[in-house]
Amino acid sequence: MLRRSFITLAASAAVLAGAGTSGFAQEETIKLGASAPKSGPLAGGAAMTHWPNIQLWMKEVNDAGGLKVGDKQMKIELVEYDDKTSGEEAIKNIQRLATVDEVDFLVAPYSTGLNIAAAPAIARYGYPQIATTAATDGVKEFAERWPNSFWMLGTSTQLANGIVDTISKMKEKGDIGNKVALVNVADAFGLELIGAAKPALEKAGFEIVYETSYPLGTQDLAPVISQAKAAAPDAFIAFSYPGDTFALTEQAQVQGFDVPVFYTGVGTAFPPFAKRFGDAANGIMGIGGINSSDENVKGYLDMHKADLGSDPDFWASATTYAGLQILGQAIEKAGSLDKAAVVEAIKTGTFDTVIGPVSMPNNVNEKVWTVGQWNNGVFEAVAAEGMPVAAEPAKKSGW
Incomplete structure (x- = not known):
């Protein structure tokens, strides 16, 4: 014991x-x-x-x-x-x-x-x-x-101005016209960006030919793309979250919505986005980007x-x-x-x-960094404030 x-x-x-x-x-x-x-x-x-x-x-x-x-x-x-x-x-x-x-x-x-x-x-x-x-x-x-x-x-203003400045440069070069389709998810993120983008677009001489918003979590975005396509814009801009970013892009591909500038929001920069759309992702723009060099x-x-x-x-x-x-x-x-x-x-x-x-x-x-664009598997920054960018923006050519 x-x-x-x-x-x-x-x-x-x-x-x-x-x-x-x-x-x-x-x-x-x-x-x-x-x-x-x-x-x-x-x-x-x-x-x-x-x-x-x-x-x-x-x-x-x-x-x-x-x-x-x-x-x-x-x-x-x-x-x-x-x-x-x-x-x-x-x-x-x-x-x-x-x-x-x-x-x-x-x-x-x-x-x-x-x-x-x-x-x-x-x-x-x-x-x-x-x-x-x-x-x-x-x-x-x-x-x-x-x-x-x-x-x-x-x-929001920095990010909105990024895409507005980008397409303004493209318009000045003669790459695109002045018609824009504008879409946003109806939460704090989308509402603020649309609020900053609209006056900036109008000041830059763009005509908003189609505009709509949708609730967070919306599954069927086919009507949005259908109506945007019918408006025949030169640029499609969507301030979207990942689920809708993928859905909007899928519908654009399905419906053959060929537009020189196709821009979506959060999720565009995700590697699975490039994997999902393959070569068709080339030329797609979105929020952010990086300078991989x-x-x-x-x-x-x-x-x-x-x-x-x-x-x-x-x-x-x-x-x-x-x-x-x-x-x-x-x-x-x-x-x-x-x-x-x-x-x-x-x-x-x-x-x-x-x-x-x-x-x-x-x-x-x-x-x-404010705007990125897919180019052969890398989402490179094409617009920024106070940061170096990786490339100049280019038109998207088909799906």
Whole structure:
């Protein structure tokens, strides 16, 4: 009996001794929370852009031994939830991550609408919100209302002006005429972009010959393409989300909607888009793009392919990864897990990222790629603000 007790006590002592060395080190982790779609209309986009880059960044950080926080080297663990493409669910998840899971930091939600919906809750708990998949003209107002929020993907006006400026150049060269068909998904993203694009198009001398919107999650978009085709435009512009981006393009191909400029929104930059449409994807334009000849971007593309076995999307993926790099570098700069100190570090710092140096003194990244175009398997930037582009825009020639 005494021997058995001694063995038990000795074993317990060994465990406690281990807890003071390697076991204790394992407990020194940064708990990261993430809430984004795994179901609902935006699940496909999040699966392409959001979740893989969290995995990639965590792998790179943890493989390197973690983040240096003061005199500690701290690895990262993830707590994640499905917001079901619902603002209400996103808010509940943020509250749970903050109060039940007690995470140290959050990854910003996916999409414009969910970032805006969750912003008050994120601010309430003091977390830095680095929004990398939200495009809105409200960034300056939001940054003032929620000083913990940072906006990296550009404004609706920047993105809308990108395509308007692009087709204006093409019109001046004589590549296209002045008739435009304009379509948008009826949520925050689409409504803001259409609101910025219409006056810009009219100012540039374009005639809007067809215009319509449709609810998020609409399945049958054949009538939209049919009516747009009947209007005989020179440019078709759709501010769409991934599901509708694919559906609109499929219908254009089925109906033989040959138009010199065919532009769709989120999802155009996804590698599965080029795979689905093959050679027919050549010449299709969309939001974003990248400059794949840039060494930073090229390194990111190679890393994504090597570590995850797939290509990223050729727009917001790199920005999403860059946002996580900024969070990590800001934590190291602050030297602690104090959220307010990290917010201040983001406000005042310049960060080395896969999209180049990024600083956000007014909580907004103003250097963005705005329009990309498929060319033999790469979605290259053809328009940008403050960033180098990869190519000049060209007319699309048939399906």
